[in-house]
Amino acid sequence: MRSPVRQLWRWLDDRLNLEPLRNALSENLRKPVPIHVNWLFTLGSVLIALLTVQLLTGLLLMVYYKPSAQEAYGSIELITNEVPMGWFVRSLHNWGSHLIVIIALLHMVRVIIYGGYKRPREVTWIIGVLLLAVILGFGFTGYLLPWDQVAYWGTVVATEAPASIPVVGPLTQQFMIGGTEVADPTLGRFYVVHVFLLPLVLLGLMGLHLILIRYQGISSLKRTDEEEPTAEEISGEGGKPFVPYHALKDLTSVYLALGVLVTLALVFQAHIGDPADSLVTPVGIKPEWYFLPAYQLLKYVPEVVGVQVPPLFLLLLLALPLVIDTSPERHPRRRVGVLAGSLVVALVVLMLGILGHLSETTQTFMGTSYHFDLLGWPHLVADGTATVEVM
Amino acid sequence: MSRRLVNGLLGLGAVSALTGLMGTALAYLWPMAGGAAGSTRLVGREGPLLATALGDDEGLVARSSEGKILVVRKGDELIGLEATCTHLGCTVAWNAASQQVECPCHGARYNLRGEVLRGPARDPLGRIELSADEAGISVVRRLDS
Numbered sequence: 407m408r409s410p411v412r413q414l415w416r417w418l419d420d421r422l423n424l425e426p427l428r429n430a431l432s433e434n435l436r437k438p439v440p441i442h443v444n445w446l447f448t449l450g451s452v453l454i455a456l457l458t459v460q461l462l463t464g465l466l467l468m469v470y471y472k473p474s475a476q477e478a479y480g481s482i483e484l485i486t487n488e489v490p491m492g493w494f495v496r497s498l499h500n501w502g503s504h505l506i507v508i509i510a511l512l513h514m515v516r517v518i519i520y521g522g523y524k525r526p527r528e529v530t531w532i533i534g535v536l537l538l539a540v541i542l543g544f545g546f547t548g549y550l551l552p553w554d555q556v557a558y559w560g561t562v563v564a565t566e567a568p569a570s571i572p573v574v575g576p577l578t579q580q581f582m583i584g585g586t587e588v589a590d591p592t593l594g595r596f597y598v599v600h601v602f603l604l605p606l607v608l609l610g611l612m613g614l615h616l617i618l619i620r621y622q623g624i625s626s627l628k629r630t631d632e633e634e635p636t637a638e639e640i641s642g643e644g645g646k647p648f649v650p651y652h653a654l655k656d657l658t659s660v661y662l663a664l665g666v667l668v669t670l671a672l673v674f675q676a677h678i679g680d681p682a683d684s685l686v687t688p689v690g691i692k693p694e695w696y697f698l699p700a701y702q703l704l705k706y707v708p709e710v711v712g713v714q715v716p717p718l719f720l721l722l723l724l725a726l727p728l729v730i731d732t733s734p735e736r737h738p739r740r741r742v743g744v745l746a747g748s749l750v751v752a753l754v755v756l757m758l759g760i761l762g763h764l765s766e767t768t769q770t771f772m773g774t775s776y777h778f779d780l781l782g783w784p785h786l787v788a789d790g791t792a793t794v795e796v797m
Numbered sequence: 798m799s800r801r802l803v804n805g806l807l808g809l810g811a812v813s814a815l816t817g818l819m820g821t822a823l824a825y826l827w828p829m830a831g832g833a834a835g836s837t838r839l840v841g842r843e844g845p846l847l848a849t850a851l852g853d854d855e856g857l858v859a860r861s862s863e864g865k866i867l868v869v870r871k872g873d874e875l876i877g878l879e880a881t882c883t884h885l886g887c888t889v890a891w892n893a894a895s896q897q898v899e900c901p902c903h904g905a906r907y908n909l910r911g912e913v914l915r916g917p918a919r920d921p922l923g924r925i926e927l928s929a930d931e932a933g934i935s936v937v938r939r940l941d942s
Contacts, residue, residue, distance in 0.1 A: 559887060563886060565886075566886035567885060581826070581827070583828075584829075585828045585829065586828070587886075591828065595826075683842075684888070685841070685860070686890070687887040687888040687889075687900070687901045689901040691902055705903065780904055
């Protein structure tokens, strides 16, 4: 007697002719992956898992969240304090957003190191950069939704910067926030973008990204002007089938990542600050950590220049395989110049982020207090009272 | 009717429909006019802002049809300034100790004439002429053209 699953499969196959599709998929999943594919190559699967959790927790939050300036904060309080396990769902969503950005960046770094963006995989890379922009868009729009002081004023500052662009700046800003200041229309717009538009774009781009990866396979370390290795050649060099060898690595990494996420959500629960007050700006407003480099840069250069750097940075990433690194070499050891340049850029971004975090705070190192000014420069705090300020 | 003509008309119809849809969407999404307060009266968190709510050398931010206004009392005089920092849009506050208008976001400072004393702001705050009666404080006009 056939099992129910087999019976269901037979019933569907009879009507939809699924067997050829299953065979093609099975053959594709059993294709060998190049031997250099290691644990770093599981970051993409980890990202898919985290995005799935984010989608599910986001759906749950939507059940109780109310996207209006009058009710948003109260609904978040309800979710956190009254809805059973609401605090956990919210914490998962909050920590998930941070982990997604970290893993996306690490995934991108891995691709850069192994030259995975090179011919013929430029389209996959371009879609990947667009996915990064979508992920940052999620962070930007989701940040406002709790409608507390940090959310409100962080969004005011972030949406004010584009207004400095001549001619189109003020109009763009007004269109983005739905008026002349961050208010109820802004929340409505950000909510629609966050829960509908961006997920739609994300699913479309992710689908394309995965199809291309399965279709083209993982890149080898051979030069781009050489023939792509065949499955037999990869097997001959010791490459193992994706299923089950690499798939098991993927599952292990996903399991670990979800464990980290759940632990963070349990131990460091997401909190909410004071309700948004458009008449009072609290001290020390800063954006989320992944926007800190751009935020800090605005302090050193005029806004009209600083506000164009982030989109230019994304354009730079898009241009990587097309203009910047067009050499046929893929192996990291033969691309030292590009990797060194990428490392410098990464260090500059990291430095700006650290300065952004430290700026306008007082820190104590080995018993001595330092106040970090607007630009991030430290000044000794004398006797823990007066702060030395340098104009 | 030729096939070319039919295709042309269908294409024109499709383009027209698409343009109509996009125009409708654009009109729908265009920011609506009107601020939080439609009157020249200043409204604080508790309601209409009365002159008696401010002691000497005190400042408060309230809303009016002119946007957010910082009101500072200096003796019998009520000084009005736009309360939105010209750097990145945070709300400024009056600091009686330093006798300066300060922005908590990035430390910009202004005097009571709205002039920038310290960056990163570069543009001054707009000055507002105010009047006060029993019903509260109102905006008379902007002093800068």
